Amino acid sequence: ARTGSPSARGGWGPGACSGAGGPTACSCGGGGGGPPAPPHASGGYRRYAWTGADADCRLWFRMQAEARRLDVETDRNGNQWAWLGDPAAGDAVVTGSHLDSVPDGGAFDGPLGVVSAFAALDELRSRGVSFKRPLAIVNFGDEEGARFGLACVGSRLTSGQLTKEKAFELRDADGISLPQAMEAAGHDPEAIGHDPERLSRIGAFVELHVEQGRALDLSGDPVGIASAIWPHGRWRYDFHGEANHAGTTRLVDRRDPMLPYAETVLSARREAELAGAVATFGKIAVEPNGVNAIPSLVRGWLDARAADQESLDTVVAGIEAAARAHAVRQGVDLAVVRESFTPVVEFGHALRDEMSRLLGESTGDKVPVLGTGAGHDAGILSASIPTAMLFVRNPTGVSHSPAEFAAEDDCVAGVRALADVLEGLACR
Ligand code: HGY
Numbered sequence: 001a002r003t004g005s006p007s008a009r010g011g012w013g014p015g016a017c018s019g020a021g022g023p024t025a026c027s028c029g030g031g032g033g034g035p036p037a038p039p040h041a042s043g044g045y046r047r048y049a050w051t052g053a054d055a056d057c058r059l060w061f062r063m064q065a066e067a068r069r070l071d072v073e074t075d076r077n078g079n080q081w082a083w084l085g086d087p088a089a090g091d092a093v094v095t096g097s098h099l100d101s102v103p104d105g106g107a108f109d110g111p112l113g114v115v116s117a118f119a120a121l122d123e124l125r126s127r128g129v130s131f132k133r134p135l136a137i138v139n140f141g142d143e144e145g146a147r148f149g150l151a152c153v154g155s156r157l158t159s160g161q162l163t164k165e166k167a168f169e170l171r172d173a174d175g176i177s178l179p180q181a182m183e184a185a186g187h188d189p190e191a192i193g194h195d196p197e198r199l200s201r202i203g204a205f206v207e208l209h210v211e212q213g214r215a216l217d218l219s220g221d222p223v224g225i226a227s228a229i230w231p232h233g234r235w236r237y238d239f240h241g242e243a244n245h246a247g248t249t250r251l252v253d254r255r256d257p258m259l260p261y262a263e264t265v266l267s268a269r270r271e272a273e274l275a276g277a278v279a280t281f282g283k284i285a286v287e288p289n290g291v292n293a294i295p296s297l298v299r300g301w302l303d304a305r306a307a308d309q310e311s312l313d314t315v316v317a318g319i320e321a322a323a324r325a326h327a328v329r330q331g332v333d334l335a336v337v338r339e340s341f342t343p344v345v346e347f348g349h350a351l352r353d354e355m356s357r358l359l360g361e362s363t364g365d366k367v368p369v370l371g372t373g374a375g376h377d378a379g380i381l382s383a384s385i386p387t388a389m390l391f392v393r394n395p396t397g398v399s400h401s402p403a404e405f406a407a408e409d410d411c412v413a414g415v416r417a418l419a420d421v422l423e424g425l426a427c428r
Pocket residue numbers: 143144151152373374375376
């Protein structure tokens with residue numbers, strides 16, 4: 001039971017994108033209905049919120065849903081829902097994930113959960129089951145936060161964890177605000193905000209996702225169940241120095257922000273090792289960014305995560321203290337802003353144990369339970385409704401990279417596991 005099939009490189013080819021934006025814009029992998037093909041030289045995808053690529057993915061979602069006679073709607077926050085049954089009946093079983101990506105992201109992070117949801121519905125229909133609860137397949141908008149810097153915007157707005165006012169403050173690298181981008185994409189930004197009525201319709205949300213690690217590869221299992229998500233966040237470090245001529249300014253006269261930035265990157269690794277955490281400066285912006293100009297500003301973004309809040313606090317405080325000392329030594333000013341934060345998520349045992357039981361029934365095996373350092377919409381929503389996650393084996397563990405991969409047999413095992421869970425939750 002598969003919807004499309006993962007090509008070796010192109011991932012799950014939606015195959016039905018409008019192609020209107022051309023190959024560079026249609027990063028959903030479809031390219032106007034043709035075979036999936038990575039649209040970028042890197043081999044990765046650049047499906048950012050409220051862009052042409054996003055529009056193509058949304059069109060693909062709608063076409064897949066309508067082909068299955070599902071009622072499709074886009075909610076006030078831009079999330080897409082495909083319904084089987086009457087949403088107003090409540091206690092719906094919802095599954096799905098996201099279609100947006102990080103820069104040069106892989107083909108499976110997000111789309112595997114959405115495609116598997118459609119494929120699991122196909123599987124359930126082939127089993128001839130009848131649904132006792134409404135079922136919905138969801139595409140949450142802007143999960144990666146690649147364009148506006150905040151992760152899980154669609155689910156944070158819906159659950160009230162992000163206010164309309166704060167969302168309106170979000171800007172992309174070109175200074176375009178989130179509401180401007182939404183409006184340009186044809187979505188009314190004035191409507192965004194907490195959606196308790198929609199949440200009240202949901203009895204359970206199960207998100208399938210490619211594992212972003214190697215636990216399943218090491219245990220030899222195709223599918224696993226999530227136990228928890230590490231607390232994690234994003235901090236912006238602004239090192240303000242003094243622009244000057246690279247060739248004529250004496251070293252002693254410089255206030256070069258690149259130096260404390262570089263030292264802070266090394267301090268971040270050291271602090272993470274000491275705290276048993278992870279810390280990454282993966283994104284940098286330099287002004288004026290000229291080869292022969294000492295920068296006036298170096299802006300670096302820190303992603304830090306740890307198994308518990310205390311360790312995360314320790315590593316974040318240690319990095320900031322080191323950065324401030326580096327900045328003072330170079331006569332550079334430093335401002336640190338926390339841009340995104342997700343507290344630890346412990347997935348509720350009731351739904352998690354029910355899933356273990358259902359999968360044990362169908363496979364006869366005990367499905368492993370594992371934690372993750374990756375954030376997900378299921379994590380955000382766990383504060384509002386019962387949520388759970390299924391992971392599909394990733395043989396290398398690589399993710400947020402064109403090299404991200406899951407074997408077809410494991411993807412099919414994921415679809416069957418999801419179908420077993422959905423059947424147990426919605427059809428009995
Ligand atoms: O950053 C994350 O953990 C997720 O991919 N948004």
